[in-house]
Amino acid sequence: xxxPPSEIPLGAIRFNSDSQKLEYWNGxxxxxxxxxxxxxxxxxxxxxxxxxxxxxxxxxIDYVTISTQGNAIDFGxxxxxxxxxxxxxxxxxxxxxxxxxxxxxxxTISFVTISSTGDAADFGDATNRNSSGAGLSNATRGxxxxxxxxxxxxxxxxxxxxxxxxxxxxxxxxxxxxxxCSGCGSPTRGIVAGGNPGSPSPANNSNNIEFITMxxxxxxxxxxxxxxxxxxxxFGGSNSTRAFLAxxxxxxxxxxxxxxxxxxxxxxGNAIDFGxxKNNSQHGNATASSVRFVSMGGAFPxxxxxxxxxxxxxxxxxxxxxxxxxLTGSGRxxxxxxxxxxHGGLG
Numbered sequence: 027x028x029x030p031p032s033e034i035p036l037g038a039i040r041f042n043s044d045s046q047k048l049e050y051w052n053g054x055x056x057x058x059x060x061x062x063x064x065x066x067x068x069x070x071x072x073x074x075x076x077x078x079x080x081x082x083x084x085x086x087i088d089y090v091t092i093s094t095q096g097n098a099i100d101f102g103x104x105x106x107x108x109x110x111x112x113x114x115x116x117x118x119x120x121x122x123x124x125x126x127x128x129x130x131x132x133x134t135i136s137f138v139t140i141s142s143t144g145d146a147a148d149f150g151d152a153t154n155r156n157s158s159g160a161g162l163s164n165a166t167r168g169x170x171x172x173x174x175x176x177x178x179x180x181x182x183x184x185x186x187x188x189x190x191x192x193x194x195x196x197x198x199x200x201x202x203x204x205x206x207c208s209g210c211g212s213p214t215r216g217i218v219a220g221g222n223p224g225s226p227s228p229a230n231n232s233n234n235i236e237f238i239t240m241x242x243x244x245x246x247x248x249x250x251x252x253x254x255x256x257x258x259x260x261f262g263g264s265n266s267t268r269a270f271l272a273x274x275x276x277x278x279x280x281x282x283x284x285x286x287x288x289x290x291x292x293x294x295g296n297a298i299d300f301g302x303x304k305n306n307s308q309h310g311n312a313t314a315s316s317v318r319f320v321s322m323g324g325a326f327p328x329x330x331x332x333x334x335x336x337x338x339x340x341x342x343x344x345x346x347x348x349x350x351x352x353l354t355g356s357g358r359x360x361x362x363x364x365x366x367x368x369h370g371g372l373g
Contacts, residue, residue: 037268037290039342050267052292059267059316069093070315070368071140072336073101073120074322074353076108077362083107083128084362087138087146088322088354090336092315092368097351098322098336102145105136112161112209113311113363114168115140116188117372120365121149123170123184123194124156131155131174135186135194140367150193153184160209160262161363162216163188164240164371171209171218171238171246172200179203179223183238183246201236201246208262210269210314211371212291216240217249217264219271220256231257231276235289235297240371250296253287259309259360263319264370265341267291270300270319275308286319286339286347291370301344307333309360315368317341323353325360 031054038051039059049056075087085107088098104122111125121137133155136146152170159173170184181203184194200218207221216238223232233256235249252271260274260283272286288300303321310324310333318340324333337347 036293070366072313072320072322072364072366073115073138073140074098074311074362074364075104075113075122075146076111076125077323078109078360083109086354089143090320090351092318092320092338092366095350098353100354101143102138105146105148106132106134108132108363109361110157110309111363112159112170112173113365114161114163114170114188114209115365115367115369116163116165116168117367119188120367121168121186121188122146122363123161123168124152124173125363126157126361131157137191149191150186152194153182153196158205160207160218161365162209162211162218162238162371164211164213165373167240169197169216169238169240170194171216172202172204172207172221174205179205197243198238198245200238201248202232202234204232206257206259206309207232208256208260208271208312210262210264210369211238211240212264212266213371213373214240215291216371217262217269217289217291218246219252219262220260220274222257231255237294249294250289252297253285253299254283256283259324261310261312261321263312263314264291265314265316266370266373268341269370270312270314270339270341271297272303272312272321273307273310273324286344288344301339302346304337304347304349305333305335311362311364313364313366313369314341315366316370320350320364320366321347322364323360323362
């Protein structure tokens with residue numbers, strides 16, 4: 027017997043035997059879940075570019091096939107070495123935005139074609155030199171939200187149209203200025219969470235979540251709160267309805283955060299606990315397919331050792347993340363940036 031609408035949990039998922047489709051409950055009605063399933067070597071690809079290892083800034087790009095176990099494969103090289111860039115993508119292109127190649131931040135934007143391997147090419151310029159913010163996108167637009175702009179932390183949001191090359195334009199402002207935060211989203215909403223709002227004091231680090239409406243220019247709005255502060259490089263990934271937020275540290279590098287928090291993107295409210303990372307890390311990065319959240323690279327808090335592992339968790343079930351494979355070479359110490367051609371912003 028079906029539950030009355032008032033008793034159906036928000037975000038519940040069901041299989042409709044009449045339509046043969048998966049549906050989710052948005053609080054008032056059942057909506058069909060639309061998924062994007064590219065066919066590249068058996069499934070969607072996750073790309074990871076840049077970072078720093080053993081005090082060396084990197085320009086390498088790795089990729090994995092999200093749906094299968096296996097070690098990362100060399101994809102090509104970025105057009106510059108980078109640390110703490112943002113990355114976002116459409117179903118065809120992956121972009122890396124800004125970063126810190128050593129010495130100063132840059133305003134460079136580069137891109138690759140995800141379906142083929144090869145080196146990145148120049149896309150255009152950001153509105154300013156920047157690093158350490160959140161990258162998020164739908165099938166059309168890529169947004170670089172907040173981050174470090176020179177010595178200051180700013181709240182501006184840059185926008186590019188992913189299908190065409192060119193310089194970024196202003197989109198609006200985030201609700202909170204912060205760096206070292208995470209970004210992900212659905213086709214209609216971008217999510218920015220956690221990070222450092224410009225103060226070195228742990229007491230001022232953030233557990234805030236905000237949302238951005240992707241289709242129109244404008245500012246971010248308050249969404250809710252994470253269960254705990256996540257500073258120094260948390261990371262997020264989503265399918266079209268659900269976002270996972272993981273990693274980072276609180277209140278110092280000695281305090282490891284293993285749990286994965288979940289939000290339902292179409293609503294507002296606080297995150298809930300949904301599982302654990304296999305290995306905690308800070309300054310790593312994550313992306314997703316419609317089925318899997320994928321965490322790539324990073325550094326163990328309180329140690330100089332890199333996280334060379336790629337791990338994944340299932341959006342439908344939660345639980346402890348599992349090993350998917352390992353990155354090429356010695357991995358990344360921190361500051362890498364990930365994207366995919368199958369994430370939730372694509373539908």
